[in-house]
Amino acid sequence: MKQVLMIFGLMAYNLFSFGQTSFKYEIRGTVKGLGKDTLTLMVTNARSGKPGDKYMIPAFNDTFVFKAISNQVEMAYLYIENNRRIGDLTLFLDEGFIQVKGDLSNFSRSHVYGTKANDDMVAMRQQESVYYDEITSIREDLKARKDTGASSYKSAIAKISALQDSAMKSKERFAEKNPGSYISGINLYVLSDRIPFERLDKLYTDLDPKVKQMGLISKLSNKIEGKRRSLVGKTASDFSIQDINGKPVKLSDFKGRYVLLDFWASWCVPCREENPFLKAAYAKYKEKGFEIIGISVDEHGERWKKAIADDKLPWIHISDLKRENFIATLYGVQPIPDNFLVNPDGKIIAKAIRGSQIEEVLSKYFENEK
Numbered sequence: 001m002k003q004v005l006m007i008f009g010l011m012a013y014n015l016f017s018f019g020q021t022s023f024k025y026e027i028r029g030t031v032k033g034l035g036k037d038t039l040t041l042m043v044t045n046a047r048s049g050k051p052g053d054k055y056m057i058p059a060f061n062d063t064f065v066f067k068a069i070s071n072q073v074e075m076a077y078l079y080i081e082n083n084r085r086i087g088d089l090t091l092f093l094d095e096g097f098i099q100v101k102g103d104l105s106n107f108s109r110s111h112v113y114g115t116k117a118n119d120d121m122v123a124m125r126q127q128e129s130v131y132y133d134e135i136t137s138i139r140e141d142l143k144a145r146k147d148t149g150a151s152s153y154k155s156a157i158a159k160i161s162a163l164q165d166s167a168m169k170s171k172e173r174f175a176e177k178n179p180g181s182y183i184s185g186i187n188l189y190v191l192s193d194r195i196p197f198e199r200l201d202k203l204y205t206d207l208d209p210k211v212k213q214m215g216l217i218s219k220l221s222n223k224i225e226g227k228r229r230s231l232v233g234k235t236a237s238d239f240s241i242q243d244i245n246g247k248p249v250k251l252s253d254f255k256g257r258y259v260l261l262d263f264w265a266s267w268c269v270p271c272r273e274e275n276p277f278l279k280a281a282y283a284k285y286k287e288k289g290f291e292i293i294g295i296s297v298d299e300h301g302e303r304w305k306k307a308i309a310d311d312k313l314p315w316i317h318i319s320d321l322k323r324e325n326f327i328a329t330l331y332g333v334q335p336i337p338d339n340f341l342v343n344p345d346g347k348i349i350a351k352a353i354r355g356s357q358i359e360e361v362l363s364k365y366f367e368n369e370k
Contacts, residue, residue, distance in 0.1 A: 033103060039057040172191055262293065274355070
């Protein structure tokens with residue numbers, strides 16, 4: 001849906017006709033170099049977290065104004081349709097006056113402030129900048145170096161990793177101290193695969209209910225429940241689907257065997273780097289009671305089939321050819337690669353085993369059965 005500037009009438013009618021609480025917001029911006037260009041405001045759908053309404057905002061003498069009504073705080077992105085190289089500017093649409101100040105040459109770093117959610121975003125970025133500025137400095141230094149095998153080079157890489165961990169910890173601390181902030185919800189979405197499940201569950205539970213209703217954050221609930229279902233020691237959730245050849249595949253039919261549920265995609269480079277290790281383990285243990293079920297989150301069937309053929313993957317392959325694969329959702333998987341080892345009794349006994357660990361873990365179980 002595209003509308004220009006003043007859209008109070010129609011939106012107000014739609015919102016109030018459903019009896020929903022609503023609020024007004026106004027974006028006022030000054031971006032040096034913008035001139036008379038037209039900005040696009042892409043609003044993230046509050047329920048799905050996917051792109052939703054789209055509005056065109058004409059500028060005049062580097063300035064622009066946009067007023068609207070919403071019934072829920074939402075994430076949005078400002079950009080110029082025919083000049084995407086300048087990047088997208090992230091902001092939150094919440095009640096009040098939202099100020100944008102910046103320069104077109106560094107548009108994505110424009111200053112956004114004036115409402116609680118946007119002020120929190122600025123505070124969070126300032127908190128993280130201590131780490132990311134140092135990371136940028138180290139990377140710039142490494143670009144000019146050719147001694148990639150030197151201990152000092154390796155120490156610099158390790159320092160970058162440590163700084164990235166510290167930045168993630170800062171997100172976690174922010175979420176813990178500010179459960180009523182929408183930024184805290186976004187932080188938990190980013191951290192959902194980086195912190196222990198118990199910690200994630202506690203921080204999510206403590207979030208203000210209104211924060212949990214927003215876009216990506218509302219989806220986090222399903223992910224957490226999927227992670228809860230797929231903890232080590234839990235019975236693996238059953239599923240039924242046709243394989244790549246149209247034959248029915250049901251996990252519960254594999255009881256009595258060890259099964260590795262391998263989540264991957266043709267476009268996922270780290271996933272495909274795991275394939276040699278999976279092939280080695282499969283060749284060694286298939287005849288001893290081991291099976292792999294490859295579960296792809298591919299959306300394009302031909303690319304999926306080509307990757308299987310190119311990598312010569314001899315095990316079972318299934319997919320509903322949807323990015324949000326229903327089995328991946330069932331197991332709380334994101335990002336990929338990810339995997340779960342299920343024992344003959346249908347219990348999850350290991351997860352996220354990578355590289356040579358796969359064969360090492362399997363050897364322990366098969367040796368114990370001798």
